[in-house]
């Protein structure tokens with residue numbers, strides 16, 4: 001087994017890589033149970049600052065529960081979780097007085113917009129919660145800016161979720177996730193239910209915003225195109241823990257059967273071929289310029 005996978009749990013699967021930078025999220029020894037069902041057991045994961053980390057795994061392996069644990073919505077049975085250098089057990093930093101929840105944004109599966117509020121009002125919800133002192137005018141202006149930032153037309157600000165297409169709803173959810181200028185973004189299956197063109201556009205928006213705003217992104221997805229196109233590394237959940245973390249070529253260099261089947265199956269190969277074609281086209285256009 002030869003891949004250089006950043007493998008924190010099972011050094012037998014692949015070797016550790018050296019990393020000098022900062023981690024945005026550090027999960028250690030996480031165990032989650034629902035009654036008799038053990039979802040995670042001694043799970044560890046480190047997310048590097050500035051990366052888009054794709055999180056994959058079969059249905060029910062606990063990707064969403066992991067995300068909910070990291071953002072403090074699921075109290076684990078065991079383990080420690082540090083986000084941006086702060087334990088999530090102490091939501092408010094005792095020194096700085098800053099609520100850690102104001103430093104991240106979340107796009108839940110399905111968008112989770114409030115249906116009785118307009119897009120603009122949805123984006124304003126976190127602003128009201130964390131910055132109640134802001135004037136109405138400034139709050140409206142920030143909401144309009146965030147809506148435009150995600151590629152929606154400004155008119156979308158006054159629309160209700162029921163008046164939006166699936167792709168527009170996702171962007172509205174993203175605008176709300178960005179409302180507090182987060183350092184960290186959690187995206188739970190952001191391209192699920194989108195047509196391939198809409199999904200590709202959303203992916204490019206995510207990559208662009210990540211690079212421009214210097215975000216770190218924890219991205220749960222089943223979308224192989226998303227993994228190939230925009231993720232810096234991928235974490236694989238199986239057997240109640242993270243079995244491997246690395247770039248796709250690093251993961252492919254391991255011989256774990258699930259990883260091989262996932263990335264080397266017909267869909268994985270098609271996604272890789274599509275990415276290679278797009279790169280070749282970019283190169284040709286670059287040479288012609």
Ligand SMILES: Nc1ncnc2c1ncn2[C@@H]1O[C@H](COP(=O)(O)OP(=O)(O)OP(=O)(O)O)[C@@H](O)[C@H]1O
Pocket residue numbers: 034039057058059060061062063064065066
């Ligand atoms: N609040 C809860 N109460 C009881 N069981 C739960 C709860 N939340 C999640 N589970 C269980 O935990 C397991 C992991 O769920 P989770 O939603 O994290 O899976 P997932 O990997 O995100 O799946 P999918 O890819 O299908 O979205 C599932 O068996 C689920 O039924």
